[in-house]
Amino acid sequence: MKINGLELNVEPGADLSYADLSSADLSGVDLHGANLRGANLCDVNLSGANLSGAILARITAHNADLSGANLTGAKIPQGHLENANFSNANLTGANLNRAWLNGSNFSDADCSEAEFF
Numbered sequence: 236m237k238i239n240g241l242e243l244n245v246e247p248g249a250d251l252s253y254a255d256l257s258s259a260d261l262s263g264v265d266l267h268g269a270n271l272r273g274a275n276l277c278d279v280n281l282s283g284a285n286l287s288g289a290i291l292a293r294i295t296a297h298n299a300d301l302s303g304a305n306l307t308g309a310k311i312p313q314g315h316l317e318n319a320n321f322s323n324a325n326l327t328g329a330n331l332n333r334a335w336l337n338g339s340n341f342s343d344a345d346c347s348e349a350e351f352f
Contacts, residue, residue, distance in 0.1 A: 247285075267305075282320075 238259045243251060247265050252272040260280045267287045276296035287307040291314055299319045306321075309329045318338040329349045336351075 252290075262300075 238245075238254075238256055243249075243254060243256075245251070245261070245264055245266065248268045249266060250270045251266075251274055252270050253274060254271070255275045256271075256279050257275045257277040258279065261284055262280045263283045264281070265285045266289055267285045268289060269286070270290045271286075271294060272290050272292045274291075274294050276294050276299050278298045279296065280300045281304050282300045283303045284301070285305045286301075286309050287305045289306075289309045291309055291311040293313045294311065295315045296319055297315065297317050299316065301324050302320045303323045304321075305325045306329050307325050307327045309326070311334055312330055312332040314331070314334040316334055316336050316339055319336070320340045321344045322340050322342040324341075324344045326349045327345055327347045329346075331349060331351050334351070
């Protein structure tokens, strides 16, 4: 898949660490177990995406749309997710320790056993 001029391997378990995916439409994509550490996900559309078990540490994802996304067991510590939309997302067991979430929408999101400290 070509995103922002780069050919990227967008599939389960992919290594997309530090990739610039800003403004990309990744709705419904299956990236379970992928490594997105340090990626730029600002304004990205990940609605309905499968990010279960993904590593999203230190991402920058201002205004990201994660509505309806599966983030079960995802690791998102120290992420910058200001104004992100998590409505109807599944965050069961996700790690959001020390994440910046100001203005984010968690309406009807399942945050069972998620860590926010």
